[in-house]
Amino acid sequence: MSDAVDLVLAQWGRERPDVDVWPMGIVGRISRLSRLLDIRLKEFFAEHDLERWEFDVMATLRRSGPPYELTAGALNRAAMITSGAITNRIDRMAKRGLVERVPDETDRRSVRVRLTERGWETVEKLVGPHTENEALLLAALGPRERDRLAGTLRDLLESLGDTSLD
Amino acid sequence: MSDAVDLVLAQWGRERPDVDVWPMGIVGRISRLSRLLDIRLKEFFAEHDLERWEFDVMATLRRSGPPYELTAGALNRAAMITSGAITNRIDRMAKRGLVERVPDETDRRSVRVRLTERGWETVEKLVGPHTENEALLLAALGPRERDRLAGTLRDLLESLGDTSLD
């Protein structure tokens, strides 16, 4: 079997046999996979009247444990977006009553973002179905392959200096 | 060793031990890797006064072989973007003299986008360095791992119905 990326590699092989373009076989596939998965996840959350990023923000808060709050900075590092974008997202989620801004007592520059009751329930209801949906999207992989793939991807992430969250 | 995603998995394990969130170990990493690679590639092309998508469009035309032209539709399928976006991109690249619009004789609805001499030279000059740069980003992988990873990712892409290009 072959996919869109195999075609790319074959074309380069024909047009520029002097260049070994093997890296495209990996970078290209990661890029395309990411986009395809985005689309599928978007569809899933749309069924629940939610944006994917809204779930991501809430899930980040939920899994951080009680009291289910983090600074705005921690959230934008986790989401890998800029500060302007996280301000915008928090604004909209606050309007929907999914999170609330809480002043930080120790550092008054900081804003703590806390999951509301409603936000908590939303995550609680969806973690299971969301995970099952992702499992379905990855159904092509056997248990062995899953572990090996996860391990390889982790090595890559580390080598690229993926910065962890708080 | 552990990365940002390992932390996510550990947190879920603590907060919701009843849910097996293994899929996040793969989906999350693909997503983060895609973003990190984007940033690195963007830096590379910036050094050559080029946007990444500009190179992608030109490379798609270049590797399709003589006469180095494709329809706008083929290009937006290859880039996985919408029709509005490809129109915009072609406009800007045409202004920079990297591609030109050519009327399609057989189908007058179509527009054929052709690589100009200047565009051709740009790709020709950069394919090698770009590929070497990507190889550097993937240096953490051994030859064996590379092949296995590429194969696994291809299986996933196919199972998700990745639509090929023309």
Add this chain to the structure above:
DNA sequence: CACAGTTATCTCAACGTTGAGATTATCAAT
């Protein structure tokens, strides 16, 4: 205690994509 440097968040203009609708052309069937 004051100063300089750093950090956290918010503001906002510029920019690019999306997605629906408009336009023009092709194709299939009658």
Add this chain to the structure above:
DNA sequence: ATTGATAATCTCAACGTTGAGATAACTGTG
């Protein structure tokens, strides 16, 4: 030939992110 359905591209308003700058607060040094 004509009609209806489909297809290719372009247009454009709405929307979200980026990235630089503004503001306010913290930190450590002298």
